[in-house]
Amino acid sequence: MSVQRDIARRVAGHLRDGEVVNLGIGIPTLVADFLGDRDGVVLQTENGMLGVGPAPGEGEADPALVNAGKLPITALPGASYFSSSMSFGLIRGGHVTTSILGALQIDGRGRIANWALPGRPILGVGGAMDLLVGARRVIAATTHLTKDGEPKLVAECSLPLTAERPADLVVTEAATFAVRDGGLVLTEVAPGFDREWVAAHTTAPFREEEA
Secondary structure (H helix, E strand, O other): OOHHHHHHHHHHOOOOOOOEEEEOOOHHHHHHHHOOOOOOOEEEEOOOEEEEOOOOOOOOOOOOOEOOOOOEOOEEEEEEEOOHHHHHHHHHOOOOOEEEEOOOEEOOOOOEEOOOOOOOOOOOOOOHHHHHHHOOEEEEEOOOEOOOOOEOEOOOOOOOOOOOOOOOEEEOOOEEEEEEOOEEEEEEEOOOOOHHHHHHOOOOOEEEOOO
16 A cells, blocks of 8 residues: 555544545545545535545546546535535535645644645645635644655744644654644554654654653
8 A cells, every 4th residue: 555545544544424524635635535435424525516435446537527636536426516616615614524634844833834835836725725724623644754755744834834723633654643732742653653763754843642
């Protein structure tokens, strides 16, 4: 299993029956593949759909069914379709239970930077700002390190923040952090890693959950 899919699998374990969940672009879109028959979780996409299913199999994609990142999706029985403006009304009105977002950096307070890189064209922030402010709970799903091997969990973000509101949970392939009292709390070290690896590859300050 790829690192990205393993992160998505770990994130799926934090979802609860009855939630309306928005999946951001990148790793979050893979979460749909790990929900199985958990019908109590309803996936929403900001381009206007409730009832998103897993990614289609080879040759099964419907070009009319895509998520906000323009990737093919499937629709579960009972899915509904509506305008993007109504979809953002759901988000801004607090009707999305959990938003799962990717991240370029996360600071020591749990705040996310995920929409701009220096020297790269800015295509728009999409719904990330709305989701950070409007969703009741935010889970950041990201690799622990950049492609260059640099930590993504840093004391201060050098990239522009998406919003002041922090994530509630940060899940990487190596660890899970809760955001409590304005800081990161290490709640789980993933199999194959240890606390020393996490500490050596995390420049953001964190404390460990008390037993």
